[in-house]
Amino acid sequence: MAKEHAIEFAGVGQRFDTDTGPLQALSDVSLRVAQHEFVAVLGPSGCGKSTLLRLTAGLLRASEGAVQVFGMPVTRPRDDIGIVFQQATLLPWANIEDNVLFPAKHMRGRVRAEDRARAREIIETVGLAGFETRFPGELSGGMQQRVGIARALFLNPDILLMDEPFSALDALTRDAMGYELLRLWQASPKTVLFITHSIPEAVLLADRILVMSARPGQVVADYTVPLPRPRDEHSLRAPEIQDFMGELRGLLIKKEPA
Amino acid sequence: MAKLDPADGFMARLLRWPPALPGLTFLALLLIWEFGTRIFAVPAYILPAPSRIVQGFEAVPASRWLEHIWATLRVALMGYGAAIAISLPIAIGLAKSRLLSRALYPLLVVIQSVPVVAVAPIIIVILGTDDAPRIVITFMISFFPLVVSMTTGLMATPPELIELSQSLRAPLRREITQIRLPYATPYIFSGLKISITLAVIGAVVAEFVAAEKGLGYFIQFSTSMFRLPQAWAGLLVLVAMSLILFQAVSLIQRVFYPWSLPKGER
Numbered sequence: 235m236a237k238e239h240a241i242e243f244a245g246v247g248q249r250f251d252t253d254t255g256p257l258q259a260l261s262d263v264s265l266r267v268a269q270h271e272f273v274a275v276l277g278p279s280g281c282g283k284s285t286l287l288r289l290t291a292g293l294l295r296a297s298e299g300a301v302q303v304f305g306m307p308v309t310r311p312r313d314d315i316g317i318v319f320q321q322a323t324l325l326p327w328a329n330i331e332d333n334v335l336f337p338a339k340h341m342r343g344r345v346r347a348e349d350r351a352r353a354r355e356i357i358e359t360v361g362l363a364g365f366e367t368r369f370p371g372e373l374s375g376g377m378q379q380r381v382g383i384a385r386a387l388f389l390n391p392d393i394l395l396m397d398e399p400f401s402a403l404d405a406l407t408r409d410a411m412g413y414e415l416l417r418l419w420q421a422s423p424k425t426v427l428f429i430t431h432s433i434p435e436a437v438l439l440a441d442r443i444l445v446m447s448a449r450p451g452q453v454v455a456d457y458t459v460p461l462p463r464p465r466d467e468h469s470l471r472a473p474e475i476q477d478f479m480g481e482l483r484g485l486l487i488k489k490e491p492a
Numbered sequence: 493m494a495k496l497d498p499a500d501g502f503m504a505r506l507l508r509w510p511p512a513l514p515g516l517t518f519l520a521l522l523l524i525w526e527f528g529t530r531i532f533a534v535p536a537y538i539l540p541a542p543s544r545i546v547q548g549f550e551a552v553p554a555s556r557w558l559e560h561i562w563a564t565l566r567v568a569l570m571g572y573g574a575a576i577a578i579s580l581p582i583a584i585g586l587a588k589s590r591l592l593s594r595a596l597y598p599l600l601v602v603i604q605s606v607p608v609v610a611v612a613p614i615i616i617v618i619l620g621t622d623d624a625p626r627i628v629i630t631f632m633i634s635f636f637p638l639v640v641s642m643t644t645g646l647m648a649t650p651p652e653l654i655e656l657s658q659s660l661r662a663p664l665r666r667e668i669t670q671i672r673l674p675y676a677t678p679y680i681f682s683g684l685k686i687s688i689t690l691a692v693i694g695a696v697v698a699e700f701v702a703a704e705k706g707l708g709y710f711i712q713f714s715t716s717m718f719r720l721p722q723a724w725a726g727l728l729v730l731v732a733m734s735l736i737l738f739q740a741v742s743l744i745q746r747v748f749y750p751w752s753l754p755k756g757e758r
Contacts, residue, residue: 291655310661323652325671327674327749327752337660340656340657340662341660341662343666369751
């Protein structure tokens with residue numbers, strides 16, 4: 235049996251009607267993401283990376299082309315997709331445990347005992363054991379985003395969509411969170427679509443990197459990252475990786491409007 | 493904390509107690525008022541001394557005071573309650589529907605621009621002289637800030653959380669009760685605090701037009717009888733009532749929704 239792709243875009247275009255006229259966010263995007271593959275989408279700001287993610291999540295319907303998840307056309311949001319946003323966007327009035335199990339509460343309207351158990355398990359997995367009863371305001375930005383990731387993992391999704399999840403963090407925390415994400419992903423493989431505009435981040439984390447052009451967004455390059463796993467802080471120092479990152483940088487700079 | 497030094501005397505420590513400074517200012521003003529009116533022999537109908545106001549207060553039996561206070565308080569709270577009950581669904585509609593917002597908002601602004609004091613007599617003619625017109629007038633004065641603050645609050649929710657809600661395919665009811673309304677809480681309390689003092693004003697305006705009880709009525713009646721110290725006493729009772737109601741709303745927020753307070757006030 236031919237393995238179906240976790241995510242597949244075929245000739246997808248996306249137009250938005252804005253007050254200043256139509257806006258072509260994506261144009262003729264075709265891509266495939268295999269199951270348990272970690273794919274980074276790299277591109278300048280405003281290139282429709284987030285639109286790509288929202289189309290996959292079923293939050294948007296494509297104006298042209300077809301979006302499929304596990305071989306099924308995406309017509310509405312699915313249960314097997316978790317989303318991590320740029321900001322953790324936690325609920326400030328709920329403690330960490332309640333934030334993590336919020337998907338269950340919000341979907342079903344009530345919380346069961348096994349939801350609490352699951353929440354505590356996930357909180358431990360993301361390294362926040364002991365913080366269950368703390369409130370988001372008491373946590374650092376990195377810890378808040380860990381909660382955001384825990385919330386996205388709560389329903390044990392097959393696909394994890396991440397929209398520049400570490401871009402609001404300081405550089406050190408950002409690196410630490412990258413390794414943390416790799417650890418989580420290796421412990422429990424998932425298909426990850428990771429949006430970023432950071433080249434080192436994309437190279438460190440992803441199996442494949444899709445480079446997008448400025449608006450209207452198109453996939454202009456598709457690289458397999460030539461870096462074995464497991465990866466660590468020394469991985470990016472190799473000369474051939476430096477060359478590879480230079481090549482990506484050249485592509486991005488060329489695509490960025492002056 | 494600060495280490496003890498010779499300058500750290502009783503006065504210095506007293507002044508660091510938060511209510512000390514405004515309290516002392518108030519006391520100083522009272523003294524200036526009392527002795528100013530005595531020294532310059534200001535007639536009581538222009539400005540009664542604080543001691544005369546206290547006498548005016550004592551001249552009215554406690555049961556009468558309670559009657560007036562209860563009449564004003566009842567109307568203010570009922571109008572306030574009506575304003576909350578009606579502004580919430582309107583705010584949800586305005587926040588969720590652009591169409592409704594375009595259709596309704598200008599109308600609300602027009603209603604808000606009508607000087608309620610001028611309309612009050614008309615409302616009383618239409619609705620009669622019992623509580624109903626007074627509650628309507630109170631409602632009209634206090635509900636606009638509520639609608640505005642609630643609508644602003646309901647729209648302040650981060651779009652990501654709305655997307656999260658959509659991605660979980662939750663019903664609209666839960667989007668509102670579990671995300672939008674809690675997010676709007678700080679805004680709602682700003683509106684509730686503004687509106688509670690406006691509700692007292694509304695009740696007094698209504699009593700000025702037609703009433704036989706209430707603090708507004710009492711002030712007007714005392715003035716017309718030239719009992720100015722009593723009118724001043726009524727005014728001070730009214731101010732105290734407004735302050736207590738305002739503090740009550742603040743207290744509810746602090747006890748039940750402490751996370752909705754700005755960081756410095758927790």
